[in-house]
Amino acid sequence: MSTVKLTVNGKAVSADVEDRTLLVNLLRDHLNLTGTHVGCDTSQCGACVVHIDGRAVKSCTVLVGQADGSNVTTIEGISKGDELHPMQAAFRDNHGLQCGYCTPGMIMSAIDIVNRYGGKLDEDTVRHELEGNICRCTGYHNIVKSVLDAAGRMRVSQAAE
Amino acid sequence: MYATTYHRPSSVDEAAALFTKGSEAKYLAGGHTLIPVMKQRLASPSDVIDLGKIKDLIGLEVSADTVTIKTATTHHDVAASGPVQRAIPALAHLASMIGDPAVRYRGTIGGSIANNDPAADYPAAVLALGATIRTNKRSIAADDFFKGLFSTALADGEIITQVAFPIPAKAGYSKFPHPASRFALTGVFVVKTKSGDVRVAATGASQNGVMRIAAIEAALKANWSPGALDSVTIPDKGLMSDIHGSSDYRANLIKVMAQRAVAAAG
Amino acid sequence: MGVEGIGASVVRKEDRRFITGRGRYVDDIKLAGMTYAHFVRSPHAHAKVRNIDSSEAMKMPGVIGVHTGKELVEDKIGNLICGWAVSSKDGTPMKMGAWPAMAPETVRFVGQAVAVVIAETKNQARDAAEAVVVDYEELPAAADIRAAIKPGAPQLHPEAPGNVVYDWALGDEAAVKDAFSKAANVVSLELTNNRLVPNAMEPRAAIADYDEAEEHFTLYTTSQNPHVARLVLSAFYNIAQEHKLRVVAPDVGGGFGSKIFIYPEEMVALWASKKVRRPVKWTGDRSEAFLTDAHGRDHISKAEMAFDKDNKILALRVKTHANFGAYMSLFSSSVPTYLYATLLSGQYNIPAIYAEVMGVYTNTTPVDAYRGAGRPEASFLLERLMETAARQLKVDPAELRRKNFITSFPHQTPVIMAYDIGDFGASLDAALKAIDYAGFPARKENARKEGKLRGIGFSCYIEACGIAPSKAVGSLGAGVGLWESAEVRVNPVGTIEILTGSHSHGQGHETTFAQLVAERLGIPISQVSIVHGDTDKVQFGMGTYGSRSAAVGLTAILKAMEKVESKAKKIAAHQLEASEDDIVIENGEFKVTGTDKAIALPMVALAAYTAHNLPDGMEPGLKEGAFYDPTNFTFPAGAYICELEVDSATGKTSFVNFVAADDFGRLINPMIVEGQVHGGLAQGIGQALLEGAVYDVNGQPVTASFMDYTMPRADDLPSFKLSHTTTLCPGNPLGVKGCGEAGAIGASAAVINAITDAIGNNKLEMPATSDRVWHAIHGSA
Ligand SMILES: Cc1cc2nc3c(=O)[nH]c(=O)nc-3n(C[C@H](O)[C@H](O)[C@H](O)COP(=O)(O)OP(=O)(O)OC[C@H]3O[C@@H](n4cnc5c(N)ncnc54)[C@H](O)[C@@H]3O)c2cc1C
């Protein structure tokens, strides 16, 4: 057992957990942040993606010890109160989700993609960059549309800030 | 995952000391090989020693003739590095083709070559570029480093600290991804060194892991162009065969990927 | 149509909770005192279980209990059932071996459970499961259809000699034989319909909670049909009586058929929760999903089609072997028979059809309905055959199809189905236009100049949805009725709750069902809640599959709405002192036509519940229920065309264009309909190019994780061009047909037809991996 301390969605948290605990289990089982999902056991599906220090990573493949001291953002932490993050809004408006299971990971990965590419995103790039996120429902068509739409919205909201 | 004890040393020496104390310790870098294996309960290290936060092991340097990448540098950081893109564009390209963006944020060059997965990308670059692997004990030439499937010249507890790549005259990497895992079904790295030598390495294809392809090296040495390989045939003996690629298909891919890598290298 | 009424692309009400991470899936639920189950599973495809020694496991930290199949037998827990009786052509009933939830004696596929460990934590349960020592005596395995039907093959069940479950047939054999003898041309084809793993992204999970005081069970489970689960668990498995069992299916992360069935893990969790007197949670991981979720497809077939000299189809003869895996899953028997052979007429006038289907046991994971269930197999066979025929007869594939289209309706096919309506030519025209078919030869030529092989492929599918008229399916052997039920509750303040037996696991019912109410009453959808997925809340239901929720589920709601409206009109008329016949409903108000007299819905509702001033003899309240049993299947149909290029050096295919022109009848929410088509197309294309569950000769799965089983990713797929043509379904008042499976049914043939066109070799199996395509181009096997 170890004590890990990290910041999750802006709040300092501390937990006593077994060293074999994965970040995703800490979030789901100890912090009740069940928006981060588990869809595979081979680090492939991306349902578990969160941001660690601003980078989108698979929380099922990070030991809590590795995340000790870092700043973690989950799907629950990206909207400002009632105001959705532009990526969340774009997924809703473009029907970028069906069962919703892959959605939190998709959104967290997609925000990272837009952060990296800014305005230089096109359909092929989005499709390639989504390689680590599997969706069984949407055929990706509307996910790609959502990400491209959000890229525009995020530019506008960044410009406004 | 079986129970284990996690350590976060702050220096290489501390890491090496921790290793000798554990009954069955393992180093951890990005964890994107080791953790999945532990989750499947195929590895049960008593202790996990995290190299990923040791400052001395992160970062890269580019000099006039060498690109030096410290072991715990992530694939993302290599792919996104302007100096690497300018010095050995094929190396940055290779790093950008590994796994997916989330994997590239965590996975490291040292972890990749220490693991020596027969379908991993980096070993092709390390071997073709004739890189030198530096450890906390010694320097190992690429030709001596890879020892078949999942095995290397590293001694028990030895730590890779950095990989030094001589900057070539030309280099190219072409990868045909495995449709499911996205590792290399076959990937070929071609190099023309500054001294005019040609080195070609293929990953994903051989039952013995990364290997050099003498027939292609000879043909390219005579004539550095994709067309030079038209008449080369690669025997499928010793190549892997599975539902995604039979050995004759992989033999074909070695040639086709080599041609495309040469075209990319210019 | 109002802004939120029928036909409007309203954004989904349910999305907010999903995009903010507040969806509530089974694994998100925690109960006080919860324990965790982990199953001990067979590593062998076929073995006798000699002994199970749990003594070491029992000593491990946190372990509460280790239970085996023997105890299930002692407690008289029933075996898993197959709910559809299908007989062989000689009249004998299908031959089934028993499927116990945990195997007491024999395991027949890798992953079959033999014991369960219950512990305080998930890790402890898994740690202890490894300490359970099972002594197996390995037996030879039959890993695929061919191996299972060979003389001398290993036998799975003594009840099914030769591993044959049934040898079934449909159609007129003599008429077909006669037609073939007169044929000008005969086209034949052998094909494999590859086995698929459904892989809904949420792995299956269950939490069972036994309340000792009430002797009552609650089961939270990843189910597409909680009421059916309750019925089966109580009526057949002897775990809990129906009135002592509540089944809740909260948010469910995709199903595609695989979450219709009641699985051993749910049974064992319920049973164990009573044993340990605490809640028991089981969450499957992806590896378990690969081993234990019912797989789909897996046919090998031989098909022959007879044509007259004018290229009109005379007859079709099909012989199919269907792999059921090691046990007969809940609806498995119906999939390669009544959901497959009945669709073999496709969109075509085929005077005579004869289909024989042999169902076979193998030492593999059980196979059951997966998106489309039988219909994709029929459509693939027929559309590959049509394309092959066009090539052999040297005619345009679009024109050969058009020449043979059914054009007058209703149309009785020789294989049970009576198509009510359709316009197949219209869909084909729309698709041809969308892809610019006329320009294809020039595009192909340009591609050739650039060294690329370009091809085009068609698929004109039809499916039977809106499952199903209870009487009809009953006569064919179904064990249940396939109606749907609904209840409409108008609350005293005028808000509305719709209780439905349909289940939403991505389909967007919370929005589309509310749109119907908005349309009828002229109120915003925010005033309407859809309640589903809980047997304690919803009266009854048969769940969601077979694209039945709109055609059957929504019609049930409509019927209940009509009753509510009729009563509300009476109340309004009474309050307004007008005649009931003069009342119309507009914008949430009940108006007297031709006057400005009106009363708002909340006032009518309030009046219904205060009951101070109701018409004489009227019961208080405003709440009505209805059951709806469809009169026929519905028949969505469409035309898909795929244009792609093949890199001859690597065999890699890349899409140029994929168009889909579908006729789904009336669209409630076009945006949601298109989303359903996209998802279906991805699964159909996945089957054609990428996916395939493979076993080695010993029955060991070769593709048991996402590392080996190729799931379609964003960069494997194109953006799709969709369009709609419309014939309204005459069989239900809304004119809807259903759209959930179309893409999965129609897409794969279009893709394979396009690749084989590009490479000029018609022999190509699914999945058409780069390796296979490359071999097909270069001739070596
Ligand atoms: C979904 C997914 C897709 C992937 N796709 C690809 C791909 O396309 N191509 C590819 O090449 N790889 C791929 N990988 C593997 C990925 O690149 C790994 O990150 C990499 O192989 C291992 O690096 P790591 O830093 O994560 O190592 P770890 O997992 O931390 O360690 C791997 C092994 O190396 C040892 N080790 C680590 N660092 C050192 C050191 N400095 N000295 C000595 N031993 C050390 C560890 O003890 C361990 O045995 C993929 C991984 C995943 C999860």
Ligand code: FES
């Ligand atoms: S759960 Fe993390 S990648 Fe699938």
Ligand code: FES
């Ligand atoms: S929306 Fe269901 S998996 Fe993506």
